[in-house]
Amino acid sequence: MPTFVYMTRCDGCGHCVDICxxxxxxxxxxxxxxxxxxxxxxxxxxxxxxxxxxxxxDVRGYADFAPLGHxxxxxxxxxxxxxxxxxxxRNGTEKNFLSPITTKPWGQAIPKLAEVPAPTKExxxxxxxxxxxxxxxxxxxxxxxxxxxxxxxxxxxxx
Amino acid sequence: xxxxxxxxTLSAVIPPAVIQGYVLFMVALVAAGTxxxxxxxxxxxxxxxxxxxxKGRGAKPVxxxxxxxxxxxxxxxxxxxxxxxxxxxxRIAHLLGMYGFVLYVAATVVMVFNPAAxxxxxxxxxxxxxxxxxxxxxxxxFIRVDVAAEGQSPLRVMRADxxxxxxxxxxxxxxxxxxxxGGAGVLFGLYILATTVLFAGVPWSKFAHMFFKxxxxxxxxxxxxxxxxxxxxxxxxxxxxxxxxxxxxLLKNAPMDMGLGIKREAPRHY
Numbered sequence: 001m002p003t004f005v006y007m008t009r010c011d012g013c014g015h016c017v018d019i020c021x022x023x024x025x026x027x028x029x030x031x032x033x034x035x036x037x038x039x040x041x042x043x044x045x046x047x048x049x050x051x052x053x054x055x056x057x058d059v060r061g062y063a064d065f066a067p068l069g070h071x072x073x074x075x076x077x078x079x080x081x082x083x084x085x086x087x088x089x090r091n092g093t094e095k096n097f098l099s100p101i102t103t104k105p106w107g108q109a110i111p112k113l114a115e116v117p118a119p120t121k122e123x124x125x126x127x128x129x130x131x132x133x134x135x136x137x138x139x140x141x142x143x144x145x146x147x148x149x150x151x152x153x154x155x156x157x158x159x
Numbered sequence: 160x161x162x163x164x165x166x167x168t169l170s171a172v173i174p175p176a177v178i179q180g181y182v183l184f185m186v187a188l189v190a191a192g193t194x195x196x197x198x199x200x201x202x203x204x205x206x207x208x209x210x211x212x213x214k215g216r217g218a219k220p221v222x223x224x225x226x227x228x229x230x231x232x233x234x235x236x237x238x239x240x241x242x243x244x245x246x247x248x249x250r251i252a253h254l255l256g257m258y259g260f261v262l263y264v265a266a267t268v269v270m271v272f273n274p275a276a277x278x279x280x281x282x283x284x285x286x287x288x289x290x291x292x293x294x295x296x297x298x299x300x301f302i303r304v305d306v307a308a309e310g311q312s313p314l315r316v317m318r319a320d321x322x323x324x325x326x327x328x329x330x331x332x333x334x335x336x337x338x339x340x341g342g343a344g345v346l347f348g349l350y351i352l353a354t355t356v357l358f359a360g361v362p363w364s365k366f367a368h369m370f371f372k373x374x375x376x377x378x379x380x381x382x383x384x385x386x387x388x389x390x391x392x393x394x395x396x397x398x399x400x401x402x403x404x405x406x407x408x409l410l411k412n413a414p415m416d417m418g419l420g421i422k423r424e425a426p427r428h429y
Contacts, residue, residue, distance in 0.1 A: 008375035011243050014308025018426030027305045029317040031365065051421060053245040055391055071390040081410060081417040084392035098394040098401055103409045106420045154428065 001061045002039030003048055009056030010034050016048035016057060050076040050083070078106065161285050162278035164270045165337040172343040175274065181351075182271050185358040192361025193370060199362065206374055210381070221385045229380045237376035246425065252298040256326070257369075259290025263330060285337075291330040295323055308426045321356075322364035328353035 003025075005016075010033040016025040017034060024038045025048050034057070036042060049057045059072060069090040076083045078101075085097040124133050136143055146153055166178060197203045221229075236242035241257065244250035266284035269276050299320075305311045316324070332350035339346060361367055382389050394401055396415065401407060 008371065009379065011245070011249075012304045013244075013246055013249070014304040014426040015421070017304070017308040018428050019421070027309055028319070029305075030319055032304060032319040053422065054243070055389075073390045073392060075392045077395070078420040078422060079416055079418070080396040081413060082396050082407075084394045086390060086392035086394075088390060096392060096394050098392075098396070098404070099406055100410045102417055102420070103413055104417075105414060106418045107423065108418075 001044045001059045002042035003036050003044075003057050003059050004039075005034050005036070006056045006058065007031060007033050007035075009054050010052075011054055011056075013053060015051045015053060019047045019051045021045060021047060046074065049074055076101065160338060162281050163337075163341075164274060164276060164281050165284075165341040166267070166270045167274040168341040169343065169347070170274060175271075178271050182268060185354070188358045189361055189366070192359070193367050195362050196367045202371055206371075206378065210378055219386050221381060225384060226381070229384055230377060233373060233377045233380055237380075238373050243372070243376060245422070246302075249298070249302050252294040252302055255290045255294025256298065256323075257294075259287045259292075259294060259330075260326065262287025263291055263333075285334065288330040288334045291326060292334070295327040295330070299323060299327065304426075318363065319365060321360050322366050322368075325353055325357035325360060325364070329357050 012027060012032045012034065014027070014034070017027060019025075022038075022041050022043060024036055024041050025034055026037045027033070028035045034048075044059060046059070049059060055073075055075060061070060061072075071088040072085070074083065074085050081100055081102045083099055083101050085095075087095040087097075089095075118138075119129060119133065123129055133139070142148075169178065241250050241253045244253060262283050264287075266280045266287055269280050270284065300313045301307070303323075305315070305317070306313050329350065332346060332353050336344075336346040336350045341347075357364075357366070379389075386393075396402060396407070396410065402411070
């Protein structure tokens with residue numbers, strides 16, 4: 001079910017280009033609006049559909065299993081902290097859903113992981129952590145970090 | 160410099176009738192180019208068919224008065240205030256370019272057809288041209304999405320740039336021509352070339368967006384008013400019945416404004 005863009009709705013902001021995990025949402029060189037450059041490679045994750053501030057992206061179902069006439073549209077309302085879906089079937093049946101996507105205001109409930117104490121001996125011996133301390137090298141010269149690998153992390157939005 | 164009509168000084172070299180004829184020819188090119196664009200892309204046909212289609216799905220009919228109110232809203236919010244843009248920088252750049260272009264073109268027409276027009280028109284022409292340059296170059300080098308979101312070089316040129324580049328070239332060369340005393344020299348030739356490309360390139364450029372974007376904004380508002388809303392969900396947390404639902408229990412005590420999530424940051428993670 002690859003995505004497509006309603007060109008008259010798109011304002012070319014680039015949020016879909018930014019978020020697409022397949023890197024197939026690009027900017028059209030003629031109209032400077034977003035478009036899906038390779039629908040076959042779209043894995044229908046709906047990231048771009050949800051990120052679009054103009055609700056300009058829709059998903060087209062393949063005709064063999066999603067015949068014409070249906071509709072699945074979504075509105076991710078960050079300000080209200082909800083996501084709403086409207087599903088229309090070919091026979092006119094309509095289903096509406098509304099669910100929370102956060103319970104606290106964005107960016108204000110960031111866990112301070114550096115201040116969390118290391119696991120106790122009981123926790124490490126317990127079945128919940130199993131081999132994890134070993135694989136993250138807790139006892140062999142510290143944790144693996146981006147810095148150790150010569151990498152840097154680009155500043156981004158923290159939720 | 161800012162109070163002199165540059166087209167009045169030009170009339171010593173080129174007959175005023177020729178200059179006026181050129182302006183009228185450019186108007187005709189825009190009209191013809193827009194018509195060609197509409198017919199070639201069948202955009203008007205799509206627009207009217209799409210306007211008719213939601214009526215069947217619509218939950219309620221929209222009366223003439225309501226349509227007029229929607230048209231006024233579209234004009235005030237979407238057209239005059241560029242309300243479509245969610246990025247503030249893009250909105251400011253667009254407003255500068257739009258109002259600058261309107262002032263620049265209107266003052267040009269007034270000064271060409273009335274060489275005795277007051278100094279205010281020359282000042283408006285300068286102001287308009289400078290607004291186009293500020294908004295346009297800001298957009299061109301820093302804001303346009305293929306540079307900001309796709310990581311392309313700011314100097315990469317593509318067909319979508321035909322409109323903004325020819326508009327910038329027209330305003331920049333026009334101002335440079337007027338600043339160097341006018342006349343019919345090389346700068347004037349380049350200014351006319353850029354202006355001709357701007358108005359003759361309508362079928363290949365984004366020029367026609369100033370006609371179809373308001374139509375699309377009106378259609379969007381109309382679909383919201385008739386309840387069809389282009390099949391988009393209409394359930395909202397504002398509705399008390401939704402707040403009482405079991406799945407919304409986690410948001411019972413949460414503020415209605417949770418702030419911005421991913422929109423807190425511009426899409427620049429190429």
